[in-house]
Each structure stands twice: as C-alpha cells, then as structure tokens.
Amino acid sequence: MEIILAIAIGVLCSCGVFLMLRPRTFQVIIGLSLLSYAVNLFIFAMGRLTVGGVPVISHGDIDPSHYADPVPQALVLTAIVIGFAMTALFLVVLLAARGLTGTDHVDGRER
Numbered sequence: 001m002e003i004i005l006a007i008a009i010g011v012l013c014s015c016g017v018f019l020m021l022r023p024r025t026f027q028v029i030i031g032l033s034l035l036s037y038a039v040n041l042f043i044f045a046m047g048r049l050t051v052g053g054v055p056v057i058s059h060g061d062i063d064p065s066h067y068a069d070p071v072p073q074a075l076v077l078t079a080i081v082i083g084f085a086m087t088a089l090f091l092v093v094l095l096a097a098r099g100l101t102g103t104d105h106v107d108g109r110e111r
Contacts, residue, residue, distance in 0.1 A: 005045050012038035025097065025104045029090045036083045040076045047072030 012034050019031025047069040098104045 002045075005041065009038050009041050009045070012041065023105050023107070025094045025106055028106060029087065029094060032090070033083065033087055036079065040079050040083075043072050043079070044076045 016031045016033075016035030016038060019027045019034065022028060022031070094104065
C-alpha cells in the first residue's frame with residue numbers, strides 16, 4: 001500500500017511541476033492543483049496508514065499505534081477547502097487577464 005501511495009505522490013508531483021513550467025496560464029493553474037493534491041496525499045500519509053484503526057481513544061491502557069491520528073486528516077481537509085478556493089480565484093484572474101490582454105500566455109504575448 002505504501003509503494004502505491006508513494007508512486008501516486010511522485011506522479012502527481014512530477015506532472016504538477018511539468019505543467020507549472022508550461023507557457024499557458026491554464027496549464028499553470030492545473031499544475032498548481034496537481035501539486036497541491038500531491039502535498040495533501042503526502043500529509044495524509046504522514047498520519048500513518050492504518051487499516052481498521054480505532055478513531056476514539058478509550059480509557060485505560062493507551063497504545064498510540066492502534067489509533068488513527070486526526071491531525072493530518074484535519075490538515076488535509078482544510079487544505080482541500082483552501083485549494084478549491086484558490087483554484088477558483090486563479091480561474092477568475094485568468095479570465096480577467098485573458099479579457100484584458102487577449103491571450104492566456106504567462107508573459108502576455110504569443111510566440
């Protein structure tokens with residue numbers, strides 16, 4: 001399971017970096033989104049991958065290896081919401097810039 005998650009993070013990260021280096025604004029926005037998904041998966045994986053872990057700690061003998069860590073899950077949920085809002089903002093800025101300049105190149109001119 002860990003190798004599949006590591007490969008998925010690597011593929012998302014490499015595709016995101018490739019798209020961020022493209023000359024069109026829409027491709028840069030999609031690259032930023034893919035890179036944020038890779039970071040979200042990485043943060044989620046840092047909370048230990050446990051299958052069937054108990055989410056609530058009961059009273060008594062506490063062994064942290066049997067419980068799920070809620071902090072990475074909360075961070076990823078917050079990052080998803082913020083990433084969605086930033087993508088929407090970037091798309092609005094993209095449409096405004098394209099309306100003003102007539103092109104969607106990052107530097108503002110066709111080559």
